[in-house]
Amino acid sequence: MRIGLQLQPQHADYKSIRETAARAEDLGVDIIFNWDHFYPLRGEPEGKHFECWTMLGAWAESTSRVEIGALVTCNSYRNPELLADMARTVDNISDGRLILGIGAGWFEKDYTEYGYEFGTAGSRLADLAEALPRIESRLAKLNPPPTRHIPVLIGGGGEKKTLKLVAQHADIWHGFGKPDVVERKVGILKQHCADVGRDAGEIEISTGVEGDPGELGPKLRDLGVSLFTVGVSGPDHDLEPLKKWIGWRDAHNS
Template sequence: MIERPTRIGVQLAPQHTSMQATIDAARRLEEMGADVVFGWDHFFPLSGDPDGVHFEATAQLAAWAAATERIQLGALVFCNSYRNPDLLADITRTIDHISGGRFIFGIGGGWFERDYEEYGYDFGTVGSRLRSLGESLPRIRARWARLNPPPMGPMPILIGGKGEQKTLPMVAEHADIWHSFVGPDDLPHKLDVLRAACEARGRDIAEIEISNGASVRDGVGGVGFERLDALHAAGTRLLTIPLSGDDTPDGYALDRVQAFLDWRDRKNGD
């Protein structure tokens, strides 16, 4: 049985702020002791002014990799549809080298229709996007193996989603981290499905880190950490807080993160 520490990630949405502000926030999170800083892979804001300031994922992550020293980083998650899979393998290998081996490769099937329409990608269906993801993952892994030099670090693969027919089998086949927003009541069932998929492939589900989305509402205003406690009890070990560049007049509400770090430390017995 693999004993995993509890970890806290922060997703800095690259919207409604400057690039320098995202870099400064990533550095500050590293100083605070967060475990992972995530971006996202969209071309337009998902909240606030839909035509507001926004930045592209891969270049932003390269900037974070150069500006930090210890914190892991990645996208939560790359959209498989937006780049040739062999090219994405090369891009992420390169960012991994910039970071000194700290990169997490997060990927999913894609869902934000405006990105597809305005950038000329075929939106297709949920099924077609997931089929494409299933075809891309072996290509990405094969390209990593052929690249000279290969990735520096273990380049853990994070797959996002909760579908039982396609996504969870892909997690069992390829992923080191499974990320979802499944609540504590439904998570045990999903884990049973994932466990069966792992067993069918000769894997132990313990090899996969269970990741979930936190909320800035957790632990704020007297709400407490009951939901996170329940997710933790079910096996979740990576919890990620979403922040946006317009959370406050000064930008990212990084002060909200400390309560989560304190909760993590209590879980880890520090």
């Protein structure tokens, strides 16, 4: 059972973000994620914000133990071969601590402000389906190669398309929702795995969490969730909820 922190790179100076990542690592968090957006998702729409993959390269040097990754990379923003090379590079810089989180993208302002074609939800998912094999192929060709099989995390709960891509390509599925929602999605994911001939037990189940771990944690754990991720935003990075989830993890794992 693992605890993640999504350190949302909005409304804060980078020094504060770096220091918060260091504090989280010292507290014993297992994974530190950021996200792949160009503008804040909450609060002042034009507030402070930093780019995802540049930051991951810096975290690869400034941290030493935790895994790092994006929750999640937007497939639309980078050529798949380039993304594979970026992932391989950060993986090597970090000595094998990168998780390649990826999704189809959804935040329209990012697209319009940076000149990407927004398309439709269906077209963005089709692009993701086309990109994933290209990423896998490029990772196999790079010299030097990644230090390990880079775990692929796919985020999103679309039952017909996204969860099918998880069954085909992912090592980790990340979703959101109350236990009844998670239960439904996990059931559908298992069916997709059966359809493609894959053992669903190979896929780690991850979810974003809020609130009391003593109440919510056991319910999600019973559904197969093993990665619980707490979100924190600037300008003041409150890690008290993270501490509670880490304490719950430690008590459960002991």
